[in-house]
Amino acid sequence: MPTILPRRRPVAYPVVHLxxxxxxxxxxxxxxxxxxxxxxSVLHALMRSGEIIANAEMGPGRIxxxxxxxxxxxHALR
Amino acid sequence: MQLAIGxxxxxxxxxLQYGWTFFVPDIQKKFGWDRAAIQWAFTLFVLFExxxxxxxxxxxxxxxxxxxxxxxxxxxxxxxxxxxxxSSLSMFxxxxxxxxxxxxxxxxxxxxxxxxxxxxxxxxxxGITAAGFGAGSALTVAPIQNMIQTQGFQAAFFNFGLGQxxxxxxxxFLLFAPKPGQxxxxxxxxxxxxxxxxxEPLEVIRQPIFWxxxxxxxxxxxxxxxxxANLKPIAADIKVDAIPxxxxxxxxxxxxxxxxxxxxxxGLTRPFFGWISDNIGRENTMFIAFAMEGIGIFMLYLWGKDxxxxxxxxxxxxxxxxxxxxxFPSTCTDxxxxxxxxxxxxxxxxxxxxxxxxxxxxxxxxxGTGSWDTVFLIxxxxxxxxxxxAIAVLKPWRKKVVxxxxxxx
Numbered sequence: 001m002p003t004i005l006p007r008r009r010p011v012a013y014p015v016v017h018l019x020x021x022x023x024x025x026x027x028x029x030x031x032x033x034x035x036x037x038x039x040x041s042v043l044h045a046l047m048r049s050g051e052i053i054a055n056a057e058m059g060p061g062r063i064x065x066x067x068x069x070x071x072x073x074x075h076a077l078r
Numbered sequence: 079m080q081l082a083i084g085x086x087x088x089x090x091x092x093x094l095q096y097g098w099t100f101f102v103p104d105i106q107k108k109f110g111w112d113r114a115a116i117q118w119a120f121t122l123f124v125l126f127e128x129x130x131x132x133x134x135x136x137x138x139x140x141x142x143x144x145x146x147x148x149x150x151x152x153x154x155x156x157x158x159x160x161x162x163x164x165s166s167l168s169m170f171x172x173x174x175x176x177x178x179x180x181x182x183x184x185x186x187x188x189x190x191x192x193x194x195x196x197x198x199x200x201x202x203x204x205g206i207t208a209a210g211f212g213a214g215s216a217l218t219v220a221p222i223q224n225m226i227q228t229q230g231f232q233a234a235f236f237n238f239g240l241g242q243x244x245x246x247x248x249x250x251f252l253l254f255a256p257k258p259g260q261x262x263x264x265x266x267x268x269x270x271x272x273x274x275x276x277x278e279p280l281e282v283i284r285q286p287i288f289w290x291x292x293x294x295x296x297x298x299x300x301x302x303x304x305x306x307a308n309l310k311p312i313a314a315d316i317k318v319d320a321i322p323x324x325x326x327x328x329x330x331x332x333x334x335x336x337x338x339x340x341x342x343x344x345g346l347t348r349p350f351f352g353w354i355s356d357n358i359g360r361e362n363t364m365f366i367a368f369a370m371e372g373i374g375i376f377m378l379y380l381w382g383k384d385x386x387x388x389x390x391x392x393x394x395x396x397x398x399x400x401x402x403x404x405x406f407p408s409t410c411t412d413x414x415x416x417x418x419x420x421x422x423x424x425x426x427x428x429x430x431x432x433x434x435x436x437x438x439x440x441x442x443x444x445x446g447t448g449s450w451d452t453v454f455l456i457x458x459x460x461x462x463x464x465x466x467x468a469i470a471v472l473k474p475w476r477k478k479v480v481x482x483x484x485x486x487x
Binding site: 025 | 095117118120121122124125128280283289302303306307308310344425428430431432434435436437438439442
């Protein structure tokens, strides 16, 4: 008689979500910022997110007084 | 006692974040590096502090707070002592990564421990602990600046790094998790919905309600970050940044005033709304706070062109935003239990990092439309959506989840 094994619970998938959601946003952010997904663009997007948290927690302009959190290109628009 | 130790530890790591700006001009003067390149060190600190909290929380829940705070204190000390000897940018980067690891460990442990020790005043306890992080730097701003001026930035890094690290290490021996029966079994207030079941972290992230909280944290966080982190370019674009504003007998430029008020209110709001939530319930408080944030952002959009209103409303926005650091950890622990509180709250805390990744997309919208209007409307809308989700979805859903957990146990 065949043994019916209990169905294995997918343990990993929520962990994947926890990593995948920020990762997708990171890639999107890199793509929006520099139109490519080179490692340097992705790294830059990641650093930008750190800069944003820093500016929000430290008070605007304290960490990056010259350009705050906005993209350099945006300042060129002004 | 445990709360006081947690707050002192938070005060000790506050300088790592809030004291950094005082060192930058002198580092630049001594080595001649580009300011942006130096600030990358701080960005690395923030990233490591933010993203590793769940891992550090896991160690707290498994091995207790003492060892994690001890290692955290060591890292904080080593980071700043390394800064004092650093002569290359990569050395500064490495030092700040180590300091970020340490600060994250101390932050996650102290908040997690406060959540475990005070089930009946979880919001206030988490709020006071989180506020200690912001307020702590106020005590040491003058001594740090003084030492930088008299003995140089390297001596200040060395002495403060050593001092802060040692104090955290000593305090770590006094910190411990509550034993069964040492704390009240739960809250008596019917407004505060609390589970008696302790969910393991892997169980937590399988719960759809966790993802609702995560989503709410992300949209409120991103909405707030869009405005707060961009306040300076916004002020410059609407041409209010350099206009002097007089309030309560003080005159400063609008942007300096806003930055000063924002810092104070961002700290005060954490224990304030935490305490409110202990009394009227987490979701009711979220509804009020997030709605205030949404309305504040919308009013800033309508009246922000007047420098007086810009200062007042940016303060209001910061006040209604900072409470996410007390409301979400306490709601998470109320729902999933205290045993794995540090890891579970840490998992939710990563939503802050995710929120920060959304902000550049708002800047893209700003570039596309040529004005901040859409950004303001998106940020206000996100907060209103979160406030409605809190009262209409999270509250009844959490009641159901907690009730079913009671039946299961």
